[in-house]
Amino acid sequence: MINFILLFSRQGKLRLQKWYEAKDSKDKKKVVRDLTSMILQRKPKMCNFIEYKDLCVVYKRYASLFFCFAVDRGDNELGVLEVIHRYVEVLDKYFGSVCELDIIFNFEKAYYILDELILGGEMQETSKKAVLSQIEQEDKFQEEEIVELALKDIGLI
Secondary structure, eight states: OEEEEEEEETTOOEEEEEESSOOOHHHHHHHHHHHHHHHHHSOTTSOSEEEETTEEEEEEEETTEEEEEEEETTSOHHHHHHHHHHHHHHHHHHHTSOOHHHHHHTHHHHHHHHHHHEETTEEOOOOHHHHHHHHHHHHHHHHHHHHHHHHHHTTOO
């Protein structure tokens, strides 16, 4: 099971975090600080797996972002790397070559895509097409809602 997900930049700035287990904010900050410093200190050719407390942390760097997933020790690390890669593939398809700025300015979409892929710390959907079609439907619904509210504001509905 995935316990938490962190996305952070090469400078150590946290860009996205998703927690699937309950922790208070003080503990979360400590975990984030520990893992970002640990991962940023590692050389690029080193293994992408770290043991942290009772968890196995699997991370992968794509461009300027580190995607970090903390899983139970018994989970398959290579499977987690596949999940990370699938998330990046869906982000790439949606944003057209995703970059750090896409995550910063469209964080709600990044969270929505993550929620379509992973539910409660487990992989929910493996199909990129299914995830992207669901996101397109949500985008259309959101656009229709915005138009409807604008028309109500000007008194046409």
